[in-house]
Amino acid sequence: MLDAAGRPLVQVENLKMHFPIYTGIFRRHTGDVKAVDGVSFQIMAGQTLGLVGESGCGKSTVGRAMLRLYEPTAGRVVIDGEDVASMPSEALRKKRPTMQMVFQDPQASLNPRMTLAEIVSEPLDEHTDWTRDQKLERVYELMDQVGLNRRFVNRFPHEFSGGQRQRIGIARALALKPRFIVCDEPIAALDVSIQAQVVNLLEDLQEKLGLTYLFISHDLSMVRHLAQRVAVMYLGRIAELSPSRDLYARPLHPYAEALLSAVNEPDPVLAARRKRIILKGDVPSPANPPQGCNFCTRCPKVMDICKTVKPDLVEVEPGRMVACHLYPAAGSTGASEAYERNQQGETQ
Ligand code: SF4
Numbered sequence: 595m596l597d598a599a600g601r602p603l604v605q606v607e608n609l610k611m612h613f614p615i616y617t618g619i620f621r622r623h624t625g626d627v628k629a630v631d632g633v634s635f636q637i638m639a640g641q642t643l644g645l646v647g648e649s650g651c652g653k654s655t656v657g658r659a660m661l662r663l664y665e666p667t668a669g670r671v672v673i674d675g676e677d678v679a680s681m682p683s684e685a686l687r688k689k690r691p692t693m694q695m696v697f698q699d700p701q702a703s704l705n706p707r708m709t710l711a712e713i714v715s716e717p718l719d720e721h722t723d724w725t726r727d728q729k730l731e732r733v734y735e736l737m738d739q740v741g742l743n744r745r746f747v748n749r750f751p752h753e754f755s756g757g758q759r760q761r762i763g764i765a766r767a768l769a770l771k772p773r774f775i776v777c778d779e780p781i782a783a784l785d786v787s788i789q790a791q792v793v794n795l796l797e798d799l800q801e802k803l804g805l806t807y808l809f810i811s812h813d814l815s816m817v818r819h820l821a822q823r824v825a826v827m828y829l830g831r832i833a834e835l836s837p838s839r840d841l842y843a844r845p846l847h848p849y850a851e852a853l854l855s856a857v858n859e860p861d862p863v864l865a866a867r868r869k870r871i872i873l874k875g876d877v878p879s880p881a882n883p884p885q886g887c888n889f890c891t892r893c894p895k896v897m898d899i900c901k902t903v904k905p906d907l908v909e910v911e912p913g914r915m916v917a918c919h920l921y922p923a924a925g926s927t928g929a930s931e932a933y934e935r936n937q938q939g940e941t942q
Contacts, residue, residue, distance in 0.1 A: 601675065602636035602637060602638050602639070603637060603638065603639040603640075603673065603674055603773060603774060603806045604636065604637040604643075604660075604671075604672070604673050604774055604806060604808070605636050605670070605671075605672040606633060606634055606635050606636070606656075606660065606669065606670070606671050606672075607634050607669055607670040607671075607672075608632050608633070608634055608668065608669045608670070609630055609632070609633045609634070609656065609659060609660070609666055609668070609669035609670075609671060609679070610628070610630055610631055610632055610633075610666065610667040610668040610669050611629050611630035611652070611655050611656075611659045611664055611666055611667055612626035612627065612628050612629070612630075612631070612667040613626060613627040613629060614626055615627060615881060625881055625882075626881065627879075627880050627881045628830050628880050628881070628883060629652045629655040629830055629880055630652045630655050630656050630659060630830050631652075631829075631830035631831055631880075631883070632669075632830075632831060633652075633656055633669075633827075633830075633831065633832055634832070634907065635825055635832065635835055637774075637806055637807075637808060638806070638822075639773075639804070639806055640800070640804050640805070640806055641806060641807075641822045641823070642800065642806075642807040642808075642809050642820050642821040642822060643807070643808050643809070643821060643822075643823050643824070643825060644809050644810075644811065644817035644818075644820065644821030644823070644824040644825070644838065645657070645808060645809065645810045645811075645824075645825050645827060646810075646811055646812065646814055646817055646824060646825070646826055646827065646853070647812070647826060647827035647828055647853075648812065648828075648853075648877065649812060650877065650880075651827045651828055651829060651830070651877075652827055652829070652830040652880070653810045653827050654698075654778050654779070654810055656808075656810075656827075657695065657776040657778050657808055657810050658695075658776075658778075659671070659679075660673075660678070660693075660776060660808070661678070661693055661694075661695055661776060662678055662679070662681075662686055663695070666679045673689070673692070673693055673773075673774055674692060674773060674774070676689065678693070690721070690770075691717070691721050691770035691771070691772060692770075692772050692773050692774065693772055693773070693774045693775075693776075694767040694768070694770070694772040694774075694775050694776075695767065695775065695776045695777075695778060696760075696763050696764055696767050696775060696776070696777045696778065696780045696796075697763060697778055697780070698778050698779040698780065698782050698783055699783045700751075700756065700759035700760040700762065700763045700783065701751070701756070701759060701783070703763055704751040704759060704762060704763065705751075706750065706751050706752060707750070708750070708751075709747070709748045709749060709750055710733075710737075710742070710746055710747055710748070710749055710750075710751075710754075710762055711730065711733050711747045711748060713751070713762060713766055714733045714736055714737075714762065714765045714766050714769055715729040715730070715732070715733050715769070716766065716769075717766065717769045717770050718732060718769055718770070721770055722770075730747075732769065733747065733765075734747070736765040736768055736769060737765060739765070739768065739799065739802075740761040740762075740764050740765045740768070740795060740799075741761060741795065742758060742761050742762070742765065746758075755788075756783065756784050756785065756788065757784055757785075757788035757791060757792060760780060760781075760784060760792050761792070761795065763780075764780075764792075764795065764796070764799070768799070768803070771803075772805070773804075773805065773806060774805070774806045774807075774808075775805055775806070775807055775808075776807075776808045776810065777796065777807055777808065777809045777810065778810045779810055779811055779812070780792060780796070780809075781793060781811075781813070781816065782811070782812070782813070789816070793816060793819070793820060796809075796820070797820065807820075807821075809821055814853065814854065814857045815857055815858060817838070818838055818842050818857075821838050822837065822838060823835065823836065823837050823838060824836065824837075824838050824841050826841070826845075826847065826849065826850040826853060828849045828877075828888055828889055829877060829878065829880055829883055829888040829889070830880050830883070830888070831888055831907075831917065832907055832915070832917065833847040833849045833850055833888075833889065833916070833917055833918070834846055834847035834849075834850040834914070834915065834916050834917070834918075835907065835914075835915040835916075836913065836914040836915070836916075837913055837914070840911075840913070840914060841854070842854060842857075842859075843864060846910065846911075846914065846916045846918070846921060847889075847916050847917065847918050848889065848893050848894060848895050848918065848920070849889050849892075849893070851871060852871040852872075852873050852894075854868075855868055855869060855870045855871040856870065871894065873892045873894075874892060875891055875892045877892075878891055884901070885901065885902060885904075886899070886900050886901045886902045886903050886904055886905075887900040887901075887903075887904060887905055887917075887918070887919070888904075895920060897919060897920075899919050900919055903919070905917045905918050905919050908921075908923035908924075909923060909924045910922065910923060910924055911924060912924065
């Protein structure tokens with residue numbers, strides 16, 4: 595679904611988030627940790643993009659840089675037609691209500707000294723001139739929306755369970771009627787038994803309120819049910835971005851293939867076809883990534899070109915973007931020589 599102007603609601607272009615490294619007594623700038631190094635994607639209005647990868651791959655940093663919780667090093671983040679990445683601070687303050695975040699650890703993200711009413715109405719204090727009663731009415735409305743009993747309005751965070759605390763976090767994120775929400779591992783800190791409830795709540799709210807989500811998670815099975823499209827990240831870059839159904843049925847990038855080989859496959863036909871791929875070696879440091887493809891130090895299909903030339907993220911099939919020399923861009927003439935060589939190598 596496109597928004598009224600026929601655009602995706604969110605467009606990220608070449609987003610970079612580098613953290614400087616200073617060393618020695620003179621604190622000289624000796625390098626950068628390239629946590630996010632040129633990430634691009636779009637999210638259509640009312641849809642969910644899943645962002646997955648191992649911990650440390652930069653996926654949470656993408657979410658924070660998009661909402662300017664970090665100052666991006668470079669790139670554009672266009673949300674509803676406006677570039678958030680380059681916006682002056684006053685314009686950003688006005689834009690904040692439309693883009694919000696649900697954090698991983700509800701325990702850590704809620705002030706233990708504030709009641710539920712105070713926590714949920716905090717964004718209303720900042721962005722509206724409503725009376726106390728108007729704010730309380732909105733708090734009740736939000737409690738109904740996220741399934742919290744109105745009797746709990748004056749309770750403190752420690753009086754709630756983990757699942758209820760995450761519902762408070764969601765109510766706070768919804769207070770100003772946002773259009774876009776970054777859900778940063780919102781179920782990772784919860785018991786398995788209540789993870790599904792929170793995911794169902796997020797899905798219901800999306801349907802009722804027309805929300806657009808970036809859903810960041812290392813839980814690939816959960817993302818499969820929530821997201822229409824999924825981006826797989828490795829060492830600060832996107833390795834593959836595909837419709838969820840295609841990615842889970844037939845991952846193209848060797849890293850996506852390895853990551854998904856560890857996920858339980860409910861379809862017995864696909865499960866029988868799937869081989870578990872165990873990757874060797876460690877993820878390189880984002881302060882010193884490989885010169886060519888980021889994945890070349892661990893890729894089972896590595897070729898000479900991979901060690902020197904960084905592959906671009908290109909469309910290799912309709913709707914499927916892959917950053918790998920094995921795949922020619924859609925529309926390029928013939929199959930890539932590299933692919934042919936690799937296939938021959940595999941069958942020898
Ligand atoms: Fe593997 Fe080369 Fe593809 Fe990188 S570009 S994923 S090293 S085959």
